[in-house]
Amino acid sequence: MKAESMKIGFIGLGVMGNPMVQHLIKGGHEVSVWARREASAADAVANGATFRASPAELARHSDIVFTIITTGDDVEQVVLNGTSGENGLIHGLARGTVHVDMSTIAPTMARKIAGHLAIRGIDFLDAPVSGGGMGAQNGTLAIMAGGKPEVFARIKPLFELMGKTIVHVGPTGAGQITKACNQMVMVAAIQAVAEAAHLAAANKVDFARVMSAMQAGSAGSRVLDFFGDKMARRDFAAGIEARLHHKDYALIMDEAARAGAPLPISAQVWQQLNALMASGWGKEDTSNLLRVLEK
Amino acid sequence: MNIGSNIGFIGLGLMGAPMARNLAKAGHNLHIWARRPQALAQYTGLAGYTVHASAADVAAASDIVFTMVADSPDVHQVILGEGGVAQGGRSGLIVVDMSTVAPATAREVATALFERGIDFLDAPVSGGESGAINAQLTIMVGGEEAVFARVKPLFDLLGKSVTLIGGVGAGQVAKACNQIITGVGVPAVAEAINFAHKAGVDAQRMREVLLGGFAASRILEMHGKRMLDRNFTPGFKAWMHQKDLRIVLDAAHAQHLQLPTAAAALQLYNGMVGSGMGEIDTTGMLKLFERMSGIDEEAVQ
Numbered sequence: 001m002k003a004e005s006m007k008i009g010f011i012g013l014g015v016m017g018n019p020m021v022q023h024l025i026k027g028g029h030e031v032s033v034w035a036r037r038e039a040s041a042a043d044a045v046a047n048g049a050t051f052r053a054s055p056a057e058l059a060r061h062s063d064i065v066f067t068i069i070t071t072g073d074d075v076e077q078v079v080l081n082g083t084s085g086e087n088g089l090i091h092g093l094a095r096g097t098v099h100v101d102m103s104t105i106a107p108t109m110a111r112k113i114a115g116h117l118a119i120r121g122i123d124f125l126d127a128p129v130s131g132g133g134m135g136a137q138n139g140t141l142a143i144m145a146g147g148k149p150e151v152f153a154r155i156k157p158l159f160e161l162m163g164k165t166i167v168h169v170g171p172t173g174a175g176q177i178t179k180a181c182n183q184m185v186m187v188a189a190i191q192a193v194a195e196a197a198h199l200a201a202a203n204k205v206d207f208a209r210v211m212s213a214m215q216a217g218s219a220g221s222r223v224l225d226f227f228g229d230k231m232a233r234r235d236f237a238a239g240i241e242a243r244l245h246h247k248d249y250a251l252i253m254d255e256a257a258r259a260g261a262p263l264p265i266s267a268q269v270w271q272q273l274n275a276l277m278a279s280g281w282g283k284e285d286t287s288n289l290l291r292v293l294e295k
Numbered sequence: 296m297n298i299g300s301n302i303g304f305i306g307l308g309l310m311g312a313p314m315a316r317n318l319a320k321a322g323h324n325l326h327i328w329a330r331r332p333q334a335l336a337q338y339t340g341l342a343g344y345t346v347h348a349s350a351a352d353v354a355a356a357s358d359i360v361f362t363m364v365a366d367s368p369d370v371h372q373v374i375l376g377e378g379g380v381a382q383g384g385r386s387g388l389i390v391v392d393m394s395t396v397a398p399a400t401a402r403e404v405a406t407a408l409f410e411r412g413i414d415f416l417d418a419p420v421s422g423g424e425s426g427a428i429n430a431q432l433t434i435m436v437g438g439e440e441a442v443f444a445r446v447k448p449l450f451d452l453l454g455k456s457v458t459l460i461g462g463v464g465a466g467q468v469a470k471a472c473n474q475i476i477t478g479v480g481v482p483a484v485a486e487a488i489n490f491a492h493k494a495g496v497d498a499q500r501m502r503e504v505l506l507g508g509f510a511a512s513r514i515l516e517m518h519g520k521r522m523l524d525r526n527f528t529p530g531f532k533a534w535m536h537q538k539d540l541r542i543v544l545d546a547a548h549a550q551h552l553q554l555p556t557a558a559a560a561l562q563l564y565n566g567m568v569g570s571g572m573g574e575i576d577t578t579g580m581l582k583l584f585e586r587m588s589g590i591d592e593e594a595v596q
Contacts, residue, residue, distance in 0.1 A: 081305060093438050122299060202298045214513055246548075249548070250545070250548050253476025253544065253558075253561075254541070254545075256562075257541050257565050257568075259565075259569065260566070260567075260568035260570070260573070261565055261566075261569055262562035262563060262566035262569070263562055263565070264559060264562045267558035267559055267561065268555055268558065268559065270544075270548070271547075271553045271554060271558050272553070273556040274547060274548060274551050274552055274553045274554075275551075275553040277552040278552065278553070
């Protein structure tokens, strides 16, 4: 039996958002979209979405609104402050509706937005994703959610259209904490692979062969397979733009200081990312951490 | 042109209270206000001090206002916020912020004040509580030379090394550099003392001999002694140095600047704050290393 068609709003039509909208439409749902520049919504509209004039207008046509935007400040503007006067999501969402933010932002910002929405009887989930543009296209994203269990249960069928591994981690903010852990482990692993590639090259050993020897052993990992291969082929094009990982590190390290948690390795990776940015590689892949070592 | 003798002072904490006292001792009239009323209790009726109801009232009664508060949001609040200095200050007032805050905060506050005809200097200090008490502070100033020249006689009542570094914000940049070096220096000395101790070497003698060589520094001398005396009373609280290093690393992040050593040091201050040592002196870093080395604190004492 096909699930009941729902009225869904979606804001953030980038590399991630566009394919996610397609999956929701294919799932039989009625999707409204909004973007700062209407041209950015062309693909979504061609696929059957309806363009709305503002976030508030979109909210008035939706029972559930998803956002996937770059920074916490942008999310705050679209949801709470409005982009031009009182036209934020909060100004259009009815009591009993749900806002699901899938952006990667600070846990404190997620809690702040949830608090403002709760006052008006609007539910909130923070549900950042991992898996990149490829995962979004194939509907195989990992989705890590924070919020009330009953709200998660309500949204789960929609998550299943976009992702494969879907976990309710805990209360509001828990999704963002999980995403921070994900980024720390992944980017630190990229740095470790870069250092291995650098050591191999310094000893005139072919890193492609080093990799094939390591992959089946204890050092084998998805990061080694994917980023090690890029480094071996010296393919430094994105992938995931390094500037986004750089942005994530400011959130992670801020949270660590606030919580009084020492993160010595993450702190070093953060500084390597600063050097990567200074070299002008922010819009290229994070595998450029290798080229930082080669400078 | 000399500044009149009515001086506003906001922020009467560990540093601010002795600084205000040094200004009062020189015969100036101190106009004060604090966000916590209990901080003012001891000043009511005290000769030389007038307690006001708001920062704006302090500004209205003063020729110059000093602020010495904890963090950027505090500076924004007491200067630009509701009932703040800017609301009571008339054109021609000078505001001197001696707090340690982000250089960007100094520039924002200065811009807002300039629009009202109020001059601004950022003048963070180094030297800790003892420096404040003994008027031995190092003061690093950013702002216009003419304004600096007018305030210099008052700075001389507070510190012994007073330097104009550059335009507005330059004082905070110099202070950030100071916090990088001291922030890294304190854990370095704590590591060395813990290392000597673990190796069964008398750390007192280690410190003594090192003070004659290239590792000699004010931190080895002063902080090293406090660590050996196991005197962890602030001084300078660990959470404040954590805050200062966060300012530095946030600025470095924004400028794409690599500061690996400062980033490592910040993690150690995170560890102090997270294990309940935020309110003790930064020299308590030694205790953090001892815990991680399996040393029983009782046995050390």
